Amino acid sequence: MPVRVSVLKEVAPGEARVALTPEVVPRMVKAGLEVTVQSGAGEASRYPDAAYALAGAKVEPDRATALAGADVLVKIQIPTIEESAGLRPGTVVVAIMNANRNLDKVAKLRDQKVTSFALELLPRITRAQSMDVLSSQATVAGYRAALIGADLCPKFLPMLTTAAGTVRPARVLILGAGVAGLMAIATSKRLGAIVEAYDVRRAAGEQVRSLGARFLELQINAEGTGGYARELTEDEKKQEAEMLAKAVAEADIVITTANIPGRRAPLLVRKEMVARMRPGAVIIDLAAESGGNVELTQPGTEIEVSGVRIVGPLNLPSQLPFHASQMFAKNVEAFLKLLVAPTGGLVTDYTDEILAASLLTRNGEVVHAPTRDALAAGK
Numbered sequence: 001m002p003v004r005v006s007v008l009k010e011v012a013p014g015e016a017r018v019a020l021t022p023e024v025v026p027r028m029v030k031a032g033l034e035v036t037v038q039s040g041a042g043e044a045s046r047y048p049d050a051a052y053a054l055a056g057a058k059v060e061p062d063r064a065t066a067l068a069g070a071d072v073l074v075k076i077q078i079p080t081i082e083e084s085a086g087l088r089p090g091t092v093v094v095a096i097m098n099a100n101r102n103l104d105k106v107a108k109l110r111d112q113k114v115t116s117f118a119l120e121l122l123p124r125i126t127r128a129q130s131m132d133v134l135s136s137q138a139t140v141a142g143y144r145a146a147l148i149g150a151d152l153c154p155k156f157l158p159m160l161t162t163a164a165g166t167v168r169p170a171r172v173l174i175l176g177a178g179v180a181g182l183m184a185i186a187t188s189k190r191l192g193a194i195v196e197a198y199d200v201r202r203a204a205g206e207q208v209r210s211l212g213a214r215f216l217e218l219q220i221n222a223e224g225t226g227g228y229a230r231e232l233t234e235d236e237k238k239q240e241a242e243m244l245a246k247a248v249a250e251a252d253i254v255i256t257t258a259n260i261p262g263r264r265a266p267l268l269v270r271k272e273m274v275a276r277m278r279p280g281a282v283i284i285d286l287a288a289e290s291g292g293n294v295e296l297t298q299p300g301t302e303i304e305v306s307g308v309r310i311v312g313p314l315n316l317p318s319q320l321p322f323h324a325s326q327m328f329a330k331n332v333e334a335f336l337k338l339l340v341a342p343t344g345g346l347v348t349d350y351t352d353e354i355l356a357a358s359l360l361t362r363n364g365e366v367v368h369a370p371t372r373d374a375l376a377a378g379k
């Protein structure tokens, strides 16, 4: 029996992405998989049912028929309680689970005895790069953030020499030069702005400079494990705040992307710093979902404080759903290769480092220890 992979239409408000796109279907079918898609699953990201059918997928009218007989369910976001209720024990679910924010839904996956993999838990190792949804979606978010900044900024970004005078280029400051930050730098540079960036990992400096931006340096290197940053000490935080206050005051657009895995995002822009900015300046806080890098951010809305607009966008990748879905689908395709045995059927041995790290629930248990502890603590 071929492995049947199901794709559902996402139900979270504002979610326009889809977990598999028609592009990956022929390769999956060739590899012996059967792909079933709920009608309308790709509509919001501009992949019509007909494109899936042409690619070799079966299009089913509703959720129940799309899920019937599914061995694997692939989704962008963690299944809702209702979606999980339709899953047979032993079904494999692959999605971005954001487990610590969705404990009730994780508990439901556990209770349904499904085998779930959380894509955000993939180890950041070379072999997992092709599956890395955090990187692919952060690329989209960084690009969108730069465009939102340019759109809201009352100035041109490039320098212009015109008959009506010379226009000075806008100044863009990027805080956090990881995947999203580097994309925001590259996009702002292409629009002609003067770009500065800051990160606590010194290794980011070289990447920032290679994009033609200036790297703001502190005498700190907070490179932690796995390419991520560690939390700063109190003294380091003070040094950081002094340097940033000046850079923030001079910027026309500030894009913040700083994160520390498993923790609240570091607070980098305090309200005193915002008070020193020029009227018309714009802040885009990409860390809004994980607590915000900006003290005044209100997640999901835009506010104005003494002429400075502060935007706390949620789910930016969904604002560019065609390519965000395309990249996500390629990530999922690569991940599924680990799950399907060369002889057909699904592997049941999850000793592979990537599968072991991302396994969230199995056989009625929460396997991922921090999530299990959080559930036990009733958080």
Ligand SMILES: NC(=O)c1ccc[n+]([C@@H]2O[C@H](COP(=O)([O-])OP(=O)(O)OC[C@H]3O[C@@H](n4cnc5c(N)ncnc54)[C@H](O)[C@@H]3O)[C@@H](O)[C@H]2O)c1
Residues within 6 Å of the ligand: 123, 124, 125, 126, 128, 129, 132, 134, 135, 138, 175, 176, 177, 178, 179, 180, 181, 198, 199, 200, 201, 204, 226, 227, 228, 229, 232, 257, 258, 259, 260, 261, 266, 268
């Ligand atoms: N498979 C892989 O090998 C792989 C995949 C993705 C990323 N990575 C590496 O990990 C790095 C970070 O990845 P990410 O973008 O997902 O990280 P992230 O989203 O966790 O954080 C974004 C950035 O915020 C920075 N940051 C944290 N605290 C800060 C502070 N107080 N001030 C300023 N900046 C702060 C981090 O150093 C990071 O660059 C990448 O640049 C890359 O080098 C490796």
